[in-house]
């Protein structure tokens with residue numbers, strides 16, 4: 001068993017997942033992986049079950065009954081991790097937007113440099129995004145700036161989903177009180193980590209758009225983020241935000 005667990009939420013990622021899991025498992029450093037699948041109609045979980053036969057002590061699967069959103073998938077994964085002795089817990093997408101090799105850089109940032117949260121950031125050194133259409137780059141970059149402005153967090157990539165947490169962060173945050181289910185979940189986690197005064201570091205990464213499978217981005221997810229962030233900030237000002 002490794003002391004680090006990578007949590008990967010999946011919905012219809014059959015074209016990406018096996019390759020991604022094999023890449024993570026073959027890294028220089030040992031990482032355990034938990035896939036949280038929402039009963040993907042394409043049979044993503046079957047792929048994981050098959051691979052678990054090969055790597056029973058490294059690979060784990062949490063199956064949920066239906067598509068319940070990225071945020072709640074992560075919360076379920078975090079709770080699973082905290083029931084076991086993992087010191088470092090990661091968030092990562094299944095679609096190869098996040099380079100598995102960067103897991104080691106995020107890990108070292110928390111382990112050796114003693115940060116509590118390491119963010120794989122697209123916007124520390126300009127805009128490190130490959131293959132996104134311009135409107136998508138602008139949406140994401142604009143969202144990150146908007147969130148930075150509203151929340152006051154000194155983070156360039158506030159919506160990033162490639163993260164290493166020290167266990168103590170996930171223990172300190174009230175996971176039951178996490179409100180957002182879509183993209184905004186990423187903002188909420190960073191805001192609460194920031195409010196709890198944990199040490200946060202952005203590590204520059206190159207983010208590559210998925211080449212296989214379909215995006216789950218939607219208008220609902222975007223409006224949750226725009227209005228949700230305002231509400232969250234106001235609640236924190238009036239001291240009624242549960243963290």
Ligand SMILES: Nc1nc2c(ncn2[C@@H]2O[C@H](COP(=O)(O)OP(=O)(O)OP(=O)(O)O)[C@@H](O)[C@H]2O)c(=O)[nH]1
Nearest residue numbers: 009010011036038067068069070073093094215216
């Ligand atoms: N379990 C679970 N996973 C989800 C859900 N929605 C998205 N995911 C996974 O979360 C990760 C990020 O989702 P993406 O569709 O790539 O979203 P995105 O990165 O914002 O959008 P693209 O840039 O278009 O890929 C992927 O691994 C998805 O399979 C969900 O409701 N439940």
Ligand SMILES: [Mg+2]
Nearest residue numbers: 093095097210
């Ligand atoms: Mg993606």
